[in-house]
Amino acid sequence: IGDQIDLGGVTLECMPIPFAHWPDNTMFWMPQERLLFPSDLFGSHYAPDIPGKPDETIRIEQSRTYFSEIMMPFRSHVKGYVEQVRALDPAIICAAHGPVWFEPDTILSEYERMVSDKxxxxxxxxxxxxxGSTGRMVRLLAKTLSDEGIGVKLVDLGSARHDLRVPVGMVLTGAVFAGALILASPAVLGGAHPLVSAMTMLIGGINPPVKYIGIAGSYGWGSQMVKQLESLLGNHKAARLEPLLVRGLPAKEDEEAIKVYALELAARMKALPEGEVL
Ligand SMILES: Cc1cc2nc3c(=O)[nH]c(=O)nc-3n(C[C@H](O)[C@H](O)[C@H](O)COP(=O)(O)O)c2cc1C
Known part of the structure; x- marks a missing residue:
């Protein structure tokens, strides 16, 4: 801590930021130029800039994906580091991965939102x-929520990758700011579909700040899906919705139950306290 490297006229100050991602993450600060080299902090998997035409929306989305996969589990540490960087007031941030931030407020504000747990x-x-049974369930759920004015993002974990992003990454990125997460699966071999099990394991490990988690899906005769997914979620502190399970294709009365579930969830989203919402 506090070590300095003299580069002849300018210096680099060493600032450890353990568990931004790894135990040995270290930032380097050049006070003369107000240049910050923050290692993994403020990074992206790749620099999506079109030369001369940087697109802020894409850059922010990419850094959100990176944060969700790399830093979300450590966000209580990251919060302190973001405050530290704000106080330094850097002119330029040169993360080890991804684009250079010539207007640091853009990425600092995004990080402040991402570590807020709002x-x-x-x-x-x-x-x-x-x-198609679980698919029909989630589409009806999404439509009813949307009719209630709730923003919905549906990700089919079995779909092909979209540009460089795989569906699992889209879910993690969405989980940075989602108020509720529904994990929906058919029953398979006594449990959930392996893709939903893997997704749930990641959610349990990465621990996004969602306020509600629900397990839903279709089954043929019976399974331990809810128990299995709950064990993969570990002790995630989100409140749990009653499981929504339907036998086979949703029948008329199942559709009614799905609508009631959606209306109750919409009411819960609307009731989130103003102070906990971005
Ligand atoms: C390989 C395979 C394994 C299955 N295992 C179970 C099971 O253990 N328990 C169960 O209730 N249903 C099981 N089913 C039935 C499906 O859960 C059921 O058909 C469900 O409606 C499929 O939903 P989907 O259309 O969304 O895929 C299995 C189906 C398949 C193809």
């Missing part, structure tokens, strides 16, 4: 459907 009132639904 969410939107949006609902994120990650699902798999082998034969």
């Amino acid at each position: 969410t939107t009132r949006d609902v994120l639904i990650a699902y798999v459907s082998m034969h």
Whole structure:
């Protein structure tokens, strides 16, 4: 801590930031130029700039993906480092991965939102459907929520990758700000579909700040899906919604139950306290 490297006229000050991602993460600060080299902090998996035409929306989305996959589990540490960087007031931030931030306020403000543990009132639904039953459930759920004015993002974990992003990454990115997460799966071999199990394991480990988690899906005769997914979620502190399970394709009365579930969830999203919402 406090070590300095003299580069002849300018210096680099060493500032350890353990568990921004790794135990040995270290920032380097050049006070003469107000240049910050923050290692993994403020990074992206790649620099999506079109030369001469940087697109802020894409850059922010990419840094959110990176944060969700790399830093979200350590966000209580990251929060302190973001405050530290704000106080330094850097002119330029040169992260080890991804674009250079010539207007640091853009990425600092985004990080301040991401470490705040505040969410939107949006609902994120990650699902798999082998034969269309769970798919029909989640589409009705999404439509009813949307009719109630709730923002919904549906991610089919079985779909192909979209440019460089795989569906799992889209769910993690969405989970940075989603108020609720629904994990929907058909029953398979006594448990959930393997893609939903893997997704749930990641959610349990990465621990996004969602306020509600729900397990839903379709089954043929019976399974331990809810128990299995709950054990993969570990002790995630989000409140749990009653499981929403339907036998086979949703029948008329199942559709009614799905609508009631959606209306109750919409009411919960609307009732999130103003102070906890972005
Ligand atoms: C390989 C395979 C394994 C299954 N295992 C179970 C099971 O253990 N328990 C169960 O209740 N249903 C099981 N089912 C039935 C499905 O859960 C059921 O058909 C469900 O409606 C499929 O939903 P989907 O259309 O969203 O894929 C299995 C189906 C398949 C194809």
